[in-house]
Every structure is written in structure tokens, then in C-alpha cells.
Amino acid sequence: MDYREADRILVCVMAKLQKERKRQGLSLKKLGANSGVHRTTIGLMESGQRSPSLVVCLRLADALGLRLGDLLNSVPGQKRRK
Numbered sequence: 887m888d889y890r891e892a893d894r895i896l897v898c899v900m901a902k903l904q905k906e907r908k909r910q911g912l913s914l915k916k917l918g919a920n921s922g923v924h925r926t927t928i929g930l931m932e933s934g935q936r937s938p939s940l941v942v943c944l945r946l947a948d949a950l951g952l953r954l955g956d957l958l959n960s961v962p963g964q965k966r967r968k
Contacts (some may be wrong), residue, residue, distance in 0.1 A: 902952075
């Protein structure tokens with residue numbers, strides 16, 4: 887996997903997180919409070935200006951009631967294991 891592929895995966899993961907945040911009607915501030923990740927950081931990640939660590943992705947997913955697998959399964963073209 888090259889860096890472009892990793893960037894594409896991050897874009898898909900952050901789009902899924904943002905879509906779920908909005909679906910649940912959560913503001914950046916509320917998601918930040920629920921996850922322990924600052925709202926500004928979440929906003930920068932959602933806009934693609936900052937890349938999240940795996941730990942941050944896990945914290946955000948948990949705060950939204952998602953599993954990491956849910957996020958990774960949202961990436962088009964990814965092979966799914968049975």
C-alpha cells in the first residue's frame with residue numbers, strides 16, 4: 887500500500903465518521919466532549935487538513951457507537967474478509 891492509498895482510506899473513514907456524526911445530530915463540540923478529542927481537531931480531520939491516528943479513530947468511532955470495522959468497510963474497493 888502506498889501513501890496515496892492510505893490517504894484515500896483516511897478520506898473515506900473520515901467521511902463515514904462525519905456522515906454518522908451529522909446523522910446523529912451531533913455538533914463537533916458534542917462529539918468532542920463524548921470522545922475526548924477537541925472539536926477543532928475533529929473539524930480539521932473532517933476537512934482533510936489533519937490525519938487522525940488509529941487511537942483517535944477508535945475514540946471517535948466508539949463515541950458514535952461504531953466499530954473500527956464499520957469504518958474500514960466503508961472504503962470502496964477494500965477486500966472484505968469472511
